[in-house]
Each structure stands twice: as structure tokens, then as C-alpha cells.
Amino acid sequence: xxxxxxxxxxxVLATVEQLFWRRGSAATGIQDVVAATGLSxxxxxxxxxxxxDLYAAAARRYLEHRSRPMFGQLAADGRGLVAVRAxxxxxxxxxxxxxYAGWGCMMANANAEDPPDAVRAVLSEHHAVLRDALAxxxxxxxxxxxxxxxxxxxxxxxxxxxxxxxxxxxxxxxxTRAQLRSAxxxxxxxxxx
Numbered sequence: 001x002x003x004x005x006x007x008x009x010x011x012v013l014a015t016v017e018q019l020f021w022r023r024g025s026a027a028t029g030i031q032d033v034v035a036a037t038g039l040s041x042x043x044x045x046x047x048x049x050x051x052x053d054l055y056a057a058a059a060r061r062y063l064e065h066r067s068r069p070m071f072g073q074l075a076a077d078g079r080g081l082v083a084v085r086a087x088x089x090x091x092x093x094x095x096x097x098x099x100y101a102g103w104g105c106m107m108a109n110a111n112a113e114d115p116p117d118a119v120r121a122v123l124s125e126h127h128a129v130l131r132d133a134l135a136x137x138x139x140x141x142x143x144x145x146x147x148x149x150x151x152x153x154x155x156x157x158x159x160x161x162x163x164x165x166x167x168x169x170x171x172x173x174x175x176t177r178a179q180l181r182s183a184x185x186x187x188x189x190x191x192x193x
Contacts, residue, residue: 009047012037017058021106025055026113056118062106063126075133080141081192084134084160088184091164095171096180104172108165131161138191148193156191163187 019036020028030051034041048054070090077083094100103109107126110119135157141147147156167180 007037007039007043007047012039012044012047013057013061016054017061017106020055020058021062021100021109022103024109024113025051025115025119052116052118055116056122059106059110059115059119059122063122063129067105067107067126068129071129071133075136077137078140080137080144081146081188083137084141085184085188087134087137088164088167088188091167092171092177092180092184095168096177102172102174105165105168108168109172111165112169127161130164131157134160141191146193147191151191160187 015037016033019032023032030041030044033039033044033051033054037044044054048057070087074083074087077086079086095102095104107123111123115123131154135153138147138151138153138157138160142151142153147153163183167183170180
């Protein structure tokens, strides 16, 4: 087995991220991590700490490499409701087709488990970054007169954040893109002027 001095930690963490993402923490034992990475337990423990530490590092990697770029694009888009729809179109495409179809979102999946405190902190950060990105897009929509009178931007952003988590969970259990799109259409229609 590889020794702690002879492996790329970033590469190992990418492998572990996919393992926890696909299977969840509860269904992933340290022996599964050993098998997926080819490292010994002691190498893993020396580099990352225990399973909870490794899970938190994998969650942090997911947030930084997968979620933040997508959320940043949404926040900077500047097209109002068109940007929100484009975000959900991308989310539906990612969850219903391609390499990671049916995996859901690692953060949504972790919310459905009983994550350790270090992972809860990453989940809270993920939620806040997504909500704030949606709020930024909705503020643009509000400024453009695209929102129905009385729509409260922060509350609507929270609602859309929760919708994105629901889409991730339902896609994992086999919901079709058409089924999920109908929920997005209903939510955006309810917000639009």
C-alpha cells in the first residue's frame, strides 16, 4: 500500500469526495475508503484524521470545486429571472444526465443524514452561499420589474434554495427531468410579475 509520503492528497480527496457523494457517509466505511484509494488506514489517518475529518474535507472540496463556481456564476449573471431559470436548467441537466446522474448533490445528501459537526458547518455555508446567489439574481429581477408585487426577495431565495435541495434528493431517487422541471416552472411562475 502507498505510504503517506507517496501520494497526492488532492487526488485522494477527489476520490473520497466521489465515494461519499455517491454512497453517503453512513454507507461508507473506512475500509471502503481504503479500497477506493489504495491507501492504508494509517496513511489516511495520518493525512486526514478520522472518518469524520475525511468526510468534512470531502464536503469542503465539493463546496469549493463544484458548488461555489456554479453559485458564483448565478450571482454574477445579471439577467434576473432568466439567470435563475438557467441555474435550474443546469441543475436539472447535471442531476438527470451525464456522469453523475442519479447521485444528487453531496450537500443535499449529507443534509439527509446525521452529519458530524464539521460537516454541518460546511452544509450551513453551502446553504448560505446558494441562498445569497439566488437572492442576488432575484434582486436584479426585482429591479427589472420581473417579480410579482409583494415578493420578498430573501424569503423567495430561501424557497428556491430549498427547492434546489428537493430537486437533488428527488433526482437521486429516480424522478425524471420533466417531473422536476414542473416544480421549477411552478415556483418561477409564482414569483413572476
